Amino acid sequence: MKFLYDFIQKFGPLFKKGGKLEKLYPIYEMGEGFMFVLPHRTKTGSHIRDAIDMKRFMITVYVALIPAFIFGIFNAGYQHFLSLGITVTIWQIILKGAIVVIPIYLIVLITGGIWEVLFACVRKHEINEGFLITSFLIPLIVPPTIPWWQLVTATTFGIVIGKEIFGGVGMNIFNPALVARAFLFFAFPKAMSGNSVWTVFGGKVVDTYTSATPLAVISDTVSASGGIIEVLADKGYTLWNMFLGIIPGSIGETSTLMILLGLLILLLTKTASWRIVLSVFVGGFAMITLLNQFAPEPTHIFALPAHYHFVMGGFAFGAVFMATDPVSSCGTNTGKYVFGFLIGVLAILVRTLNPAYPEGMMLAILLMNTFSPLIDHFVVQANKKRRLKYAS
Amino acid sequence: MKVIKLRRGYNIKLIGETVRTVEQAPFPPKVAFKPTDFEGMKPKLLVQVGDEVKVGTPLAFDKKNERVKIISHVSGKVSEIVRGERRVIEAIVIEPDGKQTDEGLNLDKENFNKESIIETLLKSGLFLNFVQRPFNKIANPADTPRDIFISAMDSAPLAAEDSFILESNESSFQKGLDILSHLTSGKVRLSFKPADKTFAEFNNCELYNFKGPHPAGNVGVHIHHISPIKNANDIVWSCSVQAVIRIGRLFETGKINSEIIVKVAGSAAEKRYYYKTIIGAGVSSFIGTIEEDSRMISGNVLTGKKIEETGFIGFKDNLITVIPEATKPEFLGWLNPGFSKRSWWKTFVSAIITPKKAFQADTNIGGGNRSIVINSIYEEVVPMRILPSYLIKSILAEDIEEMEALGIYEVSEEDFALCEYICPSKTEFQHIIRKGLNLMEKEG
Structure with missing residues (x-):
């Protein structure tokens, strides 16, 4: 690979200070860093350094998202054919899914990429690898029917307002992908809610197909009888179905199984904080158990047990991939427990008590993003106080 | 004895461990004293190139505190004054005659009051072994430290074993502890690994056991857990085991003893032993063959100072580490499963297949500079x-x-x-x- 290295190095002076294309240096740095880990030697401080860098870190998160992405492709196709009542081969399902999902991904990637490069060049900082994750997360949390122009607007909003105006990765307050999602939710509510956006139809829908998501089903149980689990089962939503993820929903968030697979990768590689994931589930569990006590009738949404809540909607996806964002979550390990716990509590609270928002995870995380500096503040104050005690 | 267990930390396991034997190094042809070894010192020279010096001759003093002097530990001729950027004095190089003629300082080794001990330590140059906290800089002889901390458990990668350096120097070490106990208003506090039972036998000091991964051996960690520094005026001192031995020997004999034991470690050094040599010795006198394109470090790989092949051991160091320099670009490095790469993170395959194996580290930074993303x-x-x-x-x-x-x-x-x-x-x-x-x- 020496010739390639030399080839790249040959263009170095063109982009470096004083070169003709000096302004485009971030692009050169990205390309060079993408192709090679450079033999840059340590100069000050520790003589040896860990083999990790931001690229490797982000790639690991990326890999953890791949199972959910692949399943998202499958499910988009599967739901399409299911709604038509046609039996087809797995390859046809995947092909259809890919036709739906891949353009969505590419649109987000290109839109996000343009903004990232633009800001890097103007601001003269490196292109941050975090954008790779943001642009992979956005397609996973939008419905497969999303109009492309809306996607472009939302990605722009997420990257620019959610991240770049703060100074780029590491400085942002909110998770940029969730900012994009929230933008879609409030700016284009018709494309983001209701029962018809979660499946790519394409003809006459068969009667046996339920296009309402399980969360919509449990929010509307007025005339039902029996228990809430039966109500769900009536519509074809068994625990197992929802765990596997063969239900309508946003592209990447339906399959709890695939999300858990991602979680396993994240935790084994230490790239996500187990403290946050654990406490989100603990917080959710606590809130659900409390609500269970107050369920007025067995079909009421309050009566739904915790394990059902966890496999429905974006709870698991949010807990594993969104709440664990190292930048917008708490910066102290102690704070992470509080941060996660409150996300769990709030997500269930919004989900069950507010009929206008069937899914509370997104709002819960964004709200806690706002509060994470405050939580950290208290942790830091406690640390200072402790020191003050022995210092005086 | 108090036992303190630490959970947080990380041991970097490097290949290139040393054989546990002491070799006698030949008398070095060049010896240097480097003012940069003493954080916070503003040196002013007392000698010029060509001057004859003896064991005990002052070479430079600190402009901030004129009592603090760098003292020659060899007799011979000043051959070079190395200056760095902005004419900072980097090294005073001496060509020893090998005779170790003494200046005849008349060191007071009988009087055990603080002032006379400090005077003796200043005259012999051994005072420079003390490091002050807060600020981690050279101590001020006018201060009376609240405590003196000694870490006998360097936990850094490939660090010299203090228990090995101690072997057959026990009486000098005890003598040193006795001397130190006169310098502080509090206690001399000695921390060591539970396995090194020899340290448990010493008197005139408080004993502590620390367990856990690096940096469990850092004196700063010990201070924090035993009795933390309260403010800018809450002064404690620390020094190494080897320094205590040398102070002990000074008061046993009344003479400056220039001998130290230095460990040579690291995968790029061929002859990895402990060497008995002279303080400030040119490393080329004992290091033997090292691999081409490698980095020599006086100290450990995390905190040591880079030295050239013609360089010298740092005043307070007891370790020379030699590791390969980074040379080759790695194609699509981020895709590499990483069988031989090692990381605190577990993002490389090696974390699963060979988690405990020692590995070869080079000086590659391994990535581009970014803003801090993961705070916790x-x-x-x-x-x-x-x-x-x-x-x-x-x-x-x-x-x-x-x-x-x-x-x-x-x-x-x-x-x-x-x-x-x-x-x-x-x-x-x-x-x-x-x-x-x-x-x-x-x-x-």
């Missing part, structure tokens, strides 16, 4: 009640009050070396901490 990880390698990323950010913001409140007095560069190591954004933690300490001292 640094806590995992700092076993103190310190919030590293918050402290670092307060330093970068030059917020003096915040730095003070977050505990800057309690830390030094070496306590943050592991943060620097594991940082995926490649932040220069040690450099920032030094900046903060300097700022704090100036403004605080």
Whole structure:
């Protein structure tokens, strides 16, 4: 690979200070860093350094998202054919899914990429690898029917307002992908809610197909009888179905199984904080158990047990991939427990008590993003106080 | 004896461990004393090139504190004054005659009051072994430290074993402890690994056991857990086991003994032994063959100073580490499963297949500089009640009050070396901490 290295190095002076294309240096740095880990030697401080860098870190998160992405492709196709009542081969399902999902991904990637490069060049900082994750997360949390122009607007909003105006990765307050999602939710509510956006139809829908998501089903149980689990089962939503993820929903968030697979990768590689994931589930569990006590009738949404809540909607996806964002979550390990716990509590609270928002995870995380500096503040104050005690 | 268990930290397992035998090194043809070994010193020369010096001749003094002098530990001729950027004196090089003629200092070894001990230590140059906290700099002889801390358990990668250096020097070590106990208003506090039982036998000091991964052996960690530094005027001193032995020997014999034991380690050095040599010795006199394109470090790989092949051992160092330099670009490095790459993170295959195996490290930074993204990880390698990323950010913001409140007095560069190591954004933690300490001292 020496010739390639030399080839790249040959263009170095063109982009470096004083070169003709000096302004485009971030692009050169990205390309060079993408192709090679450079033999840059340590100069000050520790003589040896860990083999990790931001690229490797982000790639690991990326890999953890791949199972959910692949399943998202499958499910988009599967739901399409299911709604038509046609039996087809797995390859046809995947092909259809890919036709739906891949353009969505590419649109987000290109839109996000343009903004990232633009800001890097103007601001003269490196292109941050975090954008790779943001642009992979956005397609996973939008419905497969999303109009492309809306996607472009939302990605722009997420990257620019959610991240770049703060100074780029590491400085942002909110998770940029969730900012994009929230933008879609409030700016284009018709494309983001209701029962018809979660499946790519394409003809006459068969009667046996339920296009309402399980969360919509449990929010509307007025005339039902029996228990809430039966109500769900009536519509074809068994625990197992929802765990596997063969239900309508946003592209990447339906399959709890695939999300858990991602979680396993994240935790084994230490790239996500187990403290946050654990406490989100603990917080959710606590809130659900409390609500269970107050369920007025067995079909009421309050009566739904915790394990059902966890496999429905974006709870698991949010807990594993969104709440664990190292930048917008708490910066102290102690704070992470509080941060996660409150996300769990709030997500269930919004989900069950507010009929206008069937899914509370997104709002819960964004709200806690706002509060994470405050939580950290208290942790830091406690640390200072402790020191003050022995210092005086 | 108090036993303190530490959970947080990380042991970097490097190949290139040393055979546990002491070899006698030949008398070095060149010896140097480097004012840069003493943090905070502003040296002024007392000798010129060509001057004859003896064991005990002052070579330079500190402009900030004229009583503190760098003293020659060899007899011979000053052959060179090495100057660096802005004419900073980097080294005073002496060509020894090998006779070790004594200056005839008449050192007082009978009187055990603080003043006369300090005077003896200053005259012999051994006072420079003391490091002061807060600020991690050379001690001031006018101070009476609250405590003196000695770490007998260097936990850094490939560190010299203090228990091995101690062997057959026990009586000098005890003598040294006795001397130190006169210098402090409090106690001499000695910390060691539970396995090194020989240290448990010493008197005239408080004994502590520390368990856990690096930096469990850092004296800063010991101070923090035994009795933390309260403010800028709460002064403690620390010194190494070897320094205590040398101080002990000074008071046993009344003469400066220049001998030290230095460990040579690291995968790029061929003859890896402990060497008995002279303080400040040119490393080429004993190091033997080293691999081409390798880096020689006086000290350990995390905190040591880079030296040239013609360089010299640092005054307070007992370790020379030689590791290969980074040479080759790696194609699509981020895709590499990483069978031989090692990381505190477990993002490489090696974490699963050979998690305990020692590995070869080179000097590659391994990635581009980014802003700090993951704030909470640094806590995992700092076993103190310190919030590293918050402290670092307060330093970068030059917020003096915040730095003070977050505990800057309690830390030094070496306590943050592991943060620097594991940082995926490649932040220069040690450099920032030094900046903060300097700022704090100036403004605080």
